Amino acid sequence: MQFLKRLCNFAPIMTVNLEGEQHRQGRIEVICGSMFSGKTEELIRRMKRATFARQRVIIFKPQIDKRYSVSNVVSHDRNEIPSTPITCASEITGSLGRDERGGYAIDVVGVDEAQFIDNGLVAVCNELADNGVRVIVAGLDMDYKGEPFGPIPSLCAVADDVTKVHAICVRCGALAYVSHRLVNNDSQVLIGEQAEYEPLCRECYNKLRYSK
Numbered sequence: 001m002q003f004l005k006r007l008c009n010f011a012p013i014m015t016v017n018l019e020g021e022q023h024r025q026g027r028i029e030v031i032c033g034s035m036f037s038g039k040t041e042e043l044i045r046r047m048k049r050a051t052f053a054r055q056r057v058i059i060f061k062p063q064i065d066k067r068y069s070v071s072n073v074v075s076h077d078r079n080e081i082p083s084t085p086i087t088c089a090s091e092i093t094g095s096l097g098r099d100e101r102g103g104y105a106i107d108v109v110g111v112d113e114a115q116f117i118d119n120g121l122v123a124v125c126n127e128l129a130d131n132g133v134r135v136i137v138a139g140l141d142m143d144y145k146g147e148p149f150g151p152i153p154s155l156c157a158v159a160d161d162v163t164k165v166h167a168i169c170v171r172c173g174a175l176a177y178v179s180h181r182l183v184n185n186d187s188q189v190l191i192g193e194q195a196e197y198e199p200l201c202r203e204c205y206n207k208l209r210y211s212k
Contacts, residue, residue: 114139167199
């Protein structure tokens with residue numbers, strides 16, 4: 001009898017927990033690091049898992065990034081997923097439909113190479129998360145000079161979860177810190193690959209930097 005009484009006392013809590021499992025909670029996840037660190041690979045993995053779970057997903061990429069594909073998001077290991085190219089952050093919400101309750105008709109939104117998107121991305125991600133959408137953003141947190149890059153640092157500040165991934169320094173084998181530019185170009189935005197960039201640890205990068 002005492003056991004049944006205790007069970008009845010727990011019943012309201014169990015109901016709340018069950019209802020909570022059904023409630024869609026928005027969040028912002030940021031995957032950041034240097035080039036060749038597996039950011040896009042991790043983004044694709046999370047998006048595919050959401051697809052396997054039968055969630056409604058969509059992924060965006062900056063239109064200027066056409067290295068592997070005009071429309072698909074493609075990792076350095078050539079894994080890919082269909083995406084929607086955009087020129088500015090406001091196009092993200094404009095591409096999403098509304099459900100019968102007035103919310104966004106999507107469960108998960110992915111954004112790749114987010115450092116190339118304007119700072120309005122922070123407000124867009126917050127709006128989506130506040131409306132129950134899971135937002136997964138991947139991008140460089142620093143440019144080739146080791147300085148904060150685009151909206152990524154601000155997104156890290158407001159994110160529910162930040163994953164810092166690392167490449168391997170090509171000079172010494174330590175964890176890479178920054179994407180060192182190999183070509184003579186002072187523009188912050190320069191789309192490139194291994195011919196233009198190499199991942200370096202802090203020590204190797206500083207040796208090159210101060211030897212010039």
